[in-house]
Structures are given as C-alpha cells and as structure tokens.
Amino acid sequence: MQKQQEKHMEKRKKYRILGPVALGFESVKTGSWRLERPKVEYSQCVKCGICEKYCPVNVISIHKDEEECIQFIWDYCKGCGICENVCPKKCINMVDERGEK
Amino acid sequence: MAAYMMLDGNSAAVQAIKMAKVKVISAYPITPQSSISEELSRLVRDGSLDAKYLRVESEHTAISAAIGAQLTGVRAATATSSVGLALMHEVLNVASGCRVPIVMPVVNRALASPWSLWCDHQDTMAERDSGWLQLYCENVQEVFDFVTMGYKIAEHEDVLTPIMICLDGFFLSHSMQKVLIPKQNEVDEFIGDYVKKNTYLDPLNPMVINNLTSPEEFTEMRYQQKDGFDNAAKVMDKVFLEFEKKFGRVHRAVEGYKLEDAEAVIVTLGSMSGTAKQVVNMLRNQGKKVGALKIVSFRPFRSDLVNEMLKGIKRIAVFDRTAGLGSQGAPLWHEVCNALEESNAVVKSYIGGLGGRDISLETVLNVFDDIMNNDSKNKSPVWIDLKDNAMDIRQVKKDA
Numbered sequence: 424m425q426k427q428q429e430k431h432m433e434k435r436k437k438y439r440i441l442g443p444v445a446l447g448f449e450s451v452k453t454g455s456w457r458l459e460r461p462k463v464e465y466s467q468c469v470k471c472g473i474c475e476k477y478c479p480v481n482v483i484s485i486h487k488d489e490e491e492c493i494q495f496i497w498d499y500c501k502g503c504g505i506c507e508n509v510c511p512k513k514c515i516n517m518v519d520e521r522g523e524k
Numbered sequence: 525m526a527a528y529m530m531l532d533g534n535s536a537a538v539q540a541i542k543m544a545k546v547k548v549i550s551a552y553p554i555t556p557q558s559s560i561s562e563e564l565s566r567l568v569r570d571g572s573l574d575a576k577y578l579r580v581e582s583e584h585t586a587i588s589a590a591i592g593a594q595l596t597g598v599r600a601a602t603a604t605s606s607v608g609l610a611l612m613h614e615v616l617n618v619a620s621g622c623r624v625p626i627v628m629p630v631v632n633r634a635l636a637s638p639w640s641l642w643c644d645h646q647d648t649m650a651e652r653d654s655g656w657l658q659l660y661c662e663n664v665q666e667v668f669d670f671v672t673m674g675y676k677i678a679e680h681e682d683v684l685t686p687i688m689i690c691l692d693g694f695f696l697s698h699s700m701q702k703v704l705i706p707k708q709n710e711v712d713e714f715i716g717d718y719v720k721k722n723t724y725l726d727p728l729n730p731m732v733i734n735n736l737t738s739p740e741e742f743t744e745m746r747y748q749q750k751d752g753f754d755n756a757a758k759v760m761d762k763v764f765l766e767f768e769k770k771f772g773r774v775h776r777a778v779e780g781y782k783l784e785d786a787e788a789v790i791v792t793l794g795s796m797s798g799t800a801k802q803v804v805n806m807l808r809n810q811g812k813k814v815g816a817l818k819i820v821s822f823r824p825f826r827s828d829l830v831n832e833m834l835k836g837i838k839r840i841a842v843f844d845r846t847a848g849l850g851s852q853g854a855p856l857w858h859e860v861c862n863a864l865e866e867s868n869a870v871v872k873s874y875i876g877g878l879g880g881r882d883i884s885l886e887t888v889l890n891v892f893d894d895i896m897n898n899d900s901k902n903k904s905p906v907w908i909d910l911k912d913n914a915m916d917i918r919q920v921k922k923d924a
Contacts, residue, residue, distance in 0.1 A: 441684060441748045442623045443741075444723050445732040455740070 457502035459517040463493045467514035474506035474515060526706040533667045533696035534559040536703055537603065537629040537689070540671035542573050543711040544627070547598035550578040550589035555641045556693040557605040557631040564601065583608040587615045591624050595733065597720040599675070600626060605693060606633035606647045613651065619686045620655025620749060622734050623722050625678035626686040629671060632794065633693040634879040642880020643693040645793065645845040649855050655749050657687040657756055658823040662797040664701035667691050669773060675715045676763045682755035684722055692795040694880065706771060714770055753824045760821060777821035778829040782808060786815030788839040788896050791860055793819050796843060796883040803888040814892055819856065827863035834864060840871045841895040847875055853905050870895070873905035881909055
C-alpha cells in the first residue's frame with residue numbers, strides 16, 4: 424500500500440502551493456520538542472531490552488554486536504525519560520539537550 | 525446594453541452573486557441579511573440560477589460548507605451579518621489561511637449586547653485581523669460593483685485571499701436605489717469562469733489540506749498571506765481601472781472629495797460617506813474649506829494613498845461607526861494616525877452612528893464644528909451623538 428502510494432507520487436511534478444497542504448501523511452518531527460536527551464553508559468549496559476520495550480514512541484533499538492549498543496531515532500525522541508526510569512542498571516541518564524552542565 | 529434597475533443593497537448583492545454563476549450556496553438567514561439567502565434560494569428553486577443550495581444549521585456551517593465547496597473548483601457563495609459573522613469567526617481564519625478566495629457580502633449590524641438589529645461596524649471590525657480583504661460600500665451601486673470586482677480581486681493568483689463586501693444594514697441593505705446592472709455576457713467577460721489555482725479537492729489528485737503545521741513552517745505560511753495582502757493592493761488598483769474601462773464607473777481604494785485646498789477633512793467608512801460629501805458641499809457654500817476622504821479598502825489599509833491624499837491637511841476628523849472600547853481611539857482612527865508621515869495635523873477620533881443611530885447632516889456638521897473650532901488638547905475619542913442622559917438611560921423600580 425505504502426509503496427503503491429510512493430510510486431504514484433514519484434511520477435508527479437512538483438509545483439508551488441500556498442498555505443497548509445501536504446501530498447502525503449508525514450509525522451511532525453517531534454524531536455524538536457526535546458529538552459533533555461538520554462545518555463547511555465554503554466559499559467554498564469546488559470542489553471536487556473527493557474528500555475526498548477517501554478519506549479512510548481518506539482525510537483530505541485538494541486544492537487548487541489556494536490559498541491553503541493542502544494541507539495535512538497533523534498528525529499522523534501521527545502526526551503520523556505521513561506528509559507532512564509526503567510533501566511535496571513541505571514546506565515541511562517537524562518542530560519540537558521543544550522549540552523551537559 | 526446595461527439596464528437600470530431599482531434594487532436594495534441585498535438584491536444588488538444577489539444580482540452580482542447570480543451573475544458570477546456560483547455553483548454552491550450555503551447561507552443562513554439573519555436580519556438584515558435574510559433577503560440575500562432567501563432570494564438566492566428562490567433563484568435556485570425557479571431554475572434561474574444553476575446551483576446547489578445547502579440548508580445549513582448555522583453560520584459556522586455556512587462558511588465551512590462554502591470552503592469545502594469552493595475547494596472542489598467552483599465558486600461558492602455565503603453571506604451574513606453581526607452575530608452570524610461572529611459565529612463564523614473560527615472558520616473565517618481557515619478560509620484565509622487555506623487561501624480559499626470566497627466573496628462574502630456582510631451586512632453590517634451591531635454585535636450584541638445590547639441586542640440590536642441595526643447598522644454598526646463592530647461586526648466586521650472585530651474580523652479585521654482574520655486575513656480577509658474588506659471593502660466598504662457607500663451606496664447600492666457600489667454593492668453590485670464591489671461584489672463583482674471582489675471575484676476578480678480575491679481569485680487573482682497573486683492574492684488568493686477571501687474578501688468581505690461590507691454594506692451598512694438597512695441604510696444600504698434595505699434602501700432602494702437606482703442601479704445600473706450590466707449584461708450577463710459583460711460580467712462573464714470581466715470575471716470569467718472560476719479557475720482553481722492553489723489547493724483543491726480531487727480524488728485523482730489527492731492532497732491533505734489544512735494539516736497540522738509545526739512551528740517550523742507556521743511563520744512562513746502567515747508571511748505568504750501577508751504577501752497576498754501586499755499584492756491585493758496592486759491587483760485591486762488594476763481591477764478598478766479595468767472595471768472603469770469596461771463599465772465606465774470610477775472606483776478607488778481611497779476616494780478624496782474636495783481635498784485640494786481643504787483645511788479640515790472628515791475620514792469616513794461606508795454609507796455615511798454620502799452624508800459627509802453633502803455636508804462638505806454645504807460648508808463649501810458658506811466659504812469653509814473642508815473635504816472628505818472615503819476609505820473603500822480597509823483591508824488592505826492603503827496607508828500610502830491616505831498619507832498622500834491627506835498631505836498638508838491640518839485638521840483631520842476620523843469617524844468610526846464602532847466604539848473601540850478600551851483603546852485610545854476607534855480602529856479607523858488608529859490606521860489613519862499611523863498612515864500619516866511627517867504630519868503635525870490634529871487627528872481626532874469621533875465615534876457615532878452606533879446600533880443604527882442615523883448619522884445625519886447635523887451629526888457630520890457637529891464633527892466639522894468640533895474639529896475646526898475645538899482646540900482642547902484632550903486626545904480621547906469624541907462621542908459625537910451621545911445623549912446627555914447616557915448614565916440614566918433606563919430606570920427600574922424595585923422594593924426598598
């Protein structure tokens with residue numbers, strides 16, 4: 424279904440339109456709302472995946488073979504801090520979005 | 525050949541809407557607009573207007589349905605007044621923000637409370653920031669002409685902004701005047717068929733209109749509307765000239781009357797402009813150097829023209845038919861004050877003609893008397909036709 428739509432849209436020419444209009448559904452990049460971001464202490468992480476399960480916007484993924492074993496989609500992470508709360512090893516900490524103090 | 529007809533303001537608006545060949549009408553009756561919605565429904569029923577008439581349950585729906593209809597690629601019509609316009613408030617901003625160029629006659633009537641059926645400009649003044657163009661009519665001929673030109677201005681690809689044609693309740697809506705109505709083919713040549721130029725609803729070319737817009741883009745879309753207003757000023761002047769060439773009648777965004785050597789000028793809006801010109805003639809006969817300035821286009825406000833035309837005039841009286849409560853002066857006065865550059869003129873705000881009170885020759889004479897002879901430094905607005913017993917207007921009995 425998604426592909427069908429994209430295929431159709433690719434064929435169309437671009438032209439200017441005034442006012443609020445979209446030619447497809449696209450979610451607003453809510454990452455810009457973030458005031459704090461989760462910072463992971465990778466050496467402490469046991470890759471249990473609890474943060475991944477609890478994340479309400481599904482932006483966390485676990486990569487067991489990589490050094491940065493927890494990865495976030497920053498375009499959509501709102502910085503809610505639930506991952507910090509549920510981590511059994513306390514290896515996720517919320518830090519100021521504008522830089523650590 | 526064009527023919528003369530005896531029409532009241534509402535009928536003239538209906539005539540212009542009919543000749544623009546609207547395809548959908550969604551109107552809700554309200555005094556003093558009712559005869560517009562009634563007459564349009566009669567035209568649809570007897571087949572003289574090929575359109576769909578939607579019986580809506582409120583003004584909120586009337587304008588919503590008109591937006592939806594026009595987005596399918598046809599002209600849609602609606603009209604309202606007073607509290608009806610207030611009920612449209614939310615959706616008026618949708619029409620302008622989505623750039624749907626609807627032409628809507630608004631019959632000016634006071635906002636409640638006190639409940640009133642009569643002429644007052646507070647209803648349209650309350651919508652002056654809603655992103656609609658606003659033209660104010662002096663007489664019934666202007667109602668027809670401005671509605672007709674409204675289509676050409678609003679639908680222009682550089683403007684794409686809805687327009688209110690404001691006509692004074694009863695003074696214009698219900699007064700019969702001789703009006704020159706052109707032939708259908710002449711109107712067709714002038715405004716043409718509706719062409720969809722921006723967003724539209726089409727199942728084969730789907731688009732999402734009025735989607736949630738983040739702070740990333742909101743400012744830019746408002747700016748697009750600002751650009752539309754800037755262009756509207758230019759387009760309007762061009763349309764006035766084209767209209768003059770085709771139909772012979774002269775209209776201007778701002779119209780001066782005997783300004784050349786004037787020492788005092790009254791600035792007016794709507795049907796009071798005729799009275800003002802009459803008083804100017806009377807005072808000129810007595811050797812007094814006075815003039816009048818009629819504002820036709822309140823949105824966009826033509827500060828360039830107003831500044832140019834009021835250059836060198838020492839005393840300026842701005843007459844508002846709305847109270848402008850809590851402000852330093854009424855809305856038109858604010859606009860005129862800000863338009864004047866390098867001017868040391870005395871500019872005073874006059875408030876009168878509220879809730880249907882007649883702006884008579886005497887009222888305007890009083891305004892001229894005050895602006896020419898009263899040198900007090902008091903800058904607060906003058907309520908020119910206020911009765912002495914304002915604070916004791918009603919008394920009731922109650923048990924002690």
